[in-house]
Amino acid sequence: MDFIDLTPFRCPLALVKVKLALKALQEGEELCISLSDTGSRQDVPRFLKKVGYDFSELTNDEDILTLKIRRLG
Template structure:
């Protein structure tokens, strides 16, 4: 599984980098992303839901959201 730490980036870069990572995946593969930007913690899950990617929250601390995404 690929883990991508996007905690050092601010909106809109985490969403852009997530989209780029998803294009690299084959069907059924998973990635884990970590987000800390408040806007990205809202935008990335909304995008995933909108395009139909299966995702689940692995951890949601006060400052970091960790998502597992399946293509």
């Protein structure tokens, strides 16, 4: 599983970086990302739901949201 720390980035750059990383994922592979920007914390999960990625929250506190994303077939 790859990990990308996106906490230094604000939306929309964080979302763009997630989209690029997802393009490289093969079926069944997982990606872990961390977000801190308020906009990114809302937009990234919304995007993942919209395009049908399987994801879960590993942490979600006042500072950081960490997601584990899995590419389905």
